[in-house]
Amino acid sequence: MAKIEKIDLRMVDLVPKVKRTDAIQSFVSQETPIVTITDSDGATGTGYSYTIGTGGSSVMRLLIDHLCPRMIGRDADMIEAIWHELEFATHATTVGAITSIALAAIDTALWDLRAKKQKLPLWKLAGGAKDKCPLYTTEGGWLHIETEALVDDALQAKAKGFTGSKVKIGRPHGSEDLARLAAVRAAVGSGYEIMTDANQGFSVDEAIRRADRLRDLDLAWIEEPLPADDIGGHVRLNGSTSTPIAIGESLYSIRHFREYMQKGACSIVQVDVGRIGGITPWLKVAHAAEAFDIPVCPHFLMELHVSLACAVQNGKYVEYIPQLDDLTGSKMVIKDGYAYAPSAPGIGIDWDWDAVSSQSIPEFTWEIR
Structure with a gap:
């Protein structure tokens, strides 16, 4: 049983490649929370989610202060149990966008980790x-x-x-x-x-x-x-x-x-x-x-x-x-x-970690053990 030992958190604010408008709003930025989970075998999984311009700081504080600390020491393969525990721990803020966006980044990282360890694409x-x-x-x-x-x-x-x-x-x-x-x-x-x-x-x-x-x-x-x-x-x-x-x-x-x-x-x-x-x-x-x-x-x-x-x-x-x-x-x-569909094990995202690091917002770059 490989336990979760470390969680790295980042957020990148991406500018849309084209002007995006619809009936009620303009899509002016894409805050992208990124979560990387490392287990006791040294394996890693990375997940992410997004906003369309507001709420990213709230998502990151929820991850840093409340969700990720609960995961240290947990069996990384118990994805269903972790998801429900975290949802219940935030029941006062569910159902809602901020909590769901935070949960998505964590859950996707756990699936990436599982798929890589099983050597299967998602x-x-x-x-x-x-x-x-x-x-x-x-x-x-x-x-x-x-x-x-x-x-x-x-x-x-x-x-x-x-x-x-x-x-x-x-x-x-x-x-x-x-x-x-x-x-x-x-x-x-x-x-x-x-x-x-x-x-x-x-x-x-x-x-x-x-x-x-x-x-x-x-x-x-x-x-x-x-x-x-x-x-x-x-x-x-x-x-x-x-x-x-x-x-x-x-x-x-x-x-x-x-x-x-x-x-x-x-x-x-x-x-x-x-x-x-x-x-x-x-x-x-x-x-x-x-x-x-x-x-x-x-x-x-x-x-x-x-x-x-x-x-x-x-x-x-x-x-x-x-x-x-x-x-x-x-x-x-x-x-x-x-x-x-990508053939590589995991969720199929080929992260350029130099680019991620250079664009990460320092305020929301954290390591939790």
């Missing part, structure tokens, strides 16, 4: 359903981008073999969203998927109205049309349109996903490993979704989600948004529009 250790998954791109579809540029980006993605393109919606009037999306559909034809994302920007009535307006464009989905805690509104919307309704990036508990699926409030699950609390709860949500015959199309974190989408039978797409290029050596393998 996607095989966690299930091994397939070794590649189709890609769709989001980077060219932000809300501020003009229609001509949306069309050009979608055509370029199609030429590269991508399955589809995501276009943000939520312009002041529905006619603007319709015009932008109609131009993309006319350019790419009927065999290419168009995903849309409202980022929780609509009321129920407005979402129903816009879904009806967009119906003939044969959209792959409308993502986060309503506030994430409005399950009743999603039930009403999902029952009123044939366009699939996608949810999940803003849910932080497996029980929230259960409610959505039980009540018929969604058609696609976009569970995010960095927000649900790690790989342990991510897999539970994915398997529950399979029982409801619902596909999983994880949100963001493509470098990690490629392994998880390939681990489960109902992993349908990986979302292309480059995140870690400045902190890694080898990148996610993309060929003919598919993301390939």
Whole structure:
């Protein structure tokens, strides 16, 4: 039994590679907590999570002051037990983003450690359903981008073999969203998927109205049309349109996903490993979704989600948004529009530790023994 002897903590604040805007916000920075766990055999595992500009300091203090000290001396292979103990220890702050983001960094590090010690890539250790998954791109579809540029980006993605393109919606009037999306559909034809994302920007009535307006464009989905805690509104919307309704990036508990699926409030699950609390709860949500015959199309974190989408039978797409290029050596393998699961043992992230160290914020660089 190898016990946890040391935990190294860092946080890097990454600047997005392109301007990212949606119906409610701009994505101006990506605070990236990084956790490295060393066991008594000398083996290490590294995990990470993210914010979109706020809360990173709170995540780090939760890790430093409350979560990581509890792990010293624990059997590193008891991942389920550790996850539940840490969740219970923070029950006064759950369910919520700060706690889930902190738990995700720890849990992912433990899975990386386990996979490396078993000499297996994560996607095989966690299930091994397939070794590649189709890609769709989001980077060219932000809300501020003009229609001509949306069309050009979608055509370029199609030429590269991508399955589809995501276009943000939520312009002041529905006619603007319709015009932008109609131009993309006319350019790419009927065999290419168009995903849309409202980022929780609509009321129920407005979402129903816009879904009806967009119906003939044969959209792959409308993502986060309503506030994430409005399950009743999603039930009403999902029952009123044939366009699939996608949810999940803003849910932080497996029980929230259960409610959505039980009540018929969604058609696609976009569970995010960095927000649900790690790989342990991510897999539970994915398997529950399979029982409801619902596909999983994880949100963001493509470098990690490629392994998880390939681990489960109902992993349908990986979302292309480059995140870690400045902190890694080898990148996610993309060929003919598919993301390939990494073959190296662990979660498949090739950290450039010189780059990580040079960009780490000194205030949040800690060693816990």
